[in-house]
Amino acid sequence: MTGLSSFSPERILVCQLRQIGDVLLTTPSIRLLHERYPAAAIDVFTEKKCVPVLENNPHVRRVWALDKKALPNFLAELRYYARIAAENYDLVVDFQQLPRCRFVTLMSRARVRLSYPPPWYNRLLYTHWATPVHGYSGSYRASILAPLGIVWNGQGPEMFLTEKEKGWARDYLAACGLVPGTYVTLDPTHRRSTRLWPARHYGAMIDQVHAARPALRFFILYGPGEEAMVREVLNSCTATQACILPDTVIGLRQMAAVQSMARLHVGNCSGPRHFAVAVGCPTLTVLGATSGGWRFPSEIHQDIFLDLPCRPCNQNRCASNDHACLENLPPERVSQRLLAMLGP
Incomplete structure (x- = not known):
């Protein structure tokens, strides 16, 4: 591999x-690339469903949206x-090495094709x-850019909301x-059982916070197909008057606009965190199988979990079939932490 100190891509x-x-967690790397090469045009190859997180990003010229x-x-x-x-x-910076990414990388014939260490056959x-440096997921990705002289320095994920989107959120609220x-x-939703705090716990937490x-x-x-999960939460709490459930699923950017005006976000380890x-909203995340590597390093972003020898396992199925890390995390701990984060 040759040095890249004088490399200046267009x-x-x-x-x-x-x-x-x-x-979304790739946007810090996109910003860093823009800062390192301010005159370069930066495009992104991603799936169609992911396009909303890149809309209005001033560092991105074009999104190649894969519609399978x-x-x-x-x-x-x-x-x-x-x-x-x-x-x-x-x-070309390939953060995933998925087959479609590899095809694009190969066909690009780019002078520099950068990634994490590939298997021998690639x-x-x-x-x-x-080699990525373990830590926060955003910095983990950015560390792949080290051969370009780029170092992560606390940049977080970014979404660029328009005034129209903020106005929509105020009217909707x-x-x-x-x-x-x-x-x-x-x-309160997740498609993986090892990352899903029980609905009855969320219901109890809502009641406890409402009392205070x-x-x-x-x-x-909630997202498409998840309404049953949130209905279960509502059925598990008595303070339903404290809950606002949208009649329909709101879009990703609309969700972000609503979050931008919230006191705090609480939930499972998934995309909304x-x-x-x-958008600058403090977070409290209930962890099951996942590690703290998804938490942005800041006091206003916190994780809460049960300290067990088996976690974090980072698995999609519980080896003991009891989901103890989630089942045994009491609602009282979460409600107390949430209230402490809200302050007086």
Whole structure:
């Protein structure tokens, strides 16, 4: 691998296909690339569902949105990748090494193709690589940029909301009887059981917080197919008057706009916690299987968990089948921490 001290790319492609939260956690690296090469055009290759987190980002020129439904066969995919390669990128940064990312990297013929250390059978695809430094997920990604002389220095994820989007949020909140700063956003859902604090615990936590702060409201967030989970939470609490449940799923950017005006965000370890960080909202995250590597290093962003020998296991299935790290984390601990973070 050759040194890159004098390398000055004009066109950069960042490859991060999924998931939504992971794409958001790539925005610190995008900012760092822009600061290192301010004259370079930066494009992003990602899945269509992830595009909203990159909208209005001043550091991104173009998003190549992969719509798998619009590419019915392998030949159609190759044509699409060829269109991307025709941009003649000087630098490709592949944060994932997924098959589609590798195809784009290969076809780009970029002078510099940077990633984390690839397996031996993929090494010819990349010209440079760096071993990631463990820590916060955003800094972990950014450490791959070390060969370019780039060092992470506390940059967090970013979303750039428009005034129109903020105005929508204020109007929506007003229709719900809320004003900014009078509520917390709550994300009680997750598709993985090892990251899902029980609904009955969330219900008890809501009741306990409501008893101490009767004026505070919980704005409940949920995605497509998750309404049953939030209904279970509502059925588990008595202070339903403290809960605001949107009639329909709101979009990702609308969710972020609502979070930007909240006192705090509380929930499981999933995408909405990163959205909250990106818009400056303090967070309290209930951890099960996951580690603290997803927490942005700041006092206003906290994790709460049960300290067991088996966690963090970072697994999607509980080896003991009892989900003890979640089941045995009492609602009282979470409500007390939440109230402490809210302050007087």
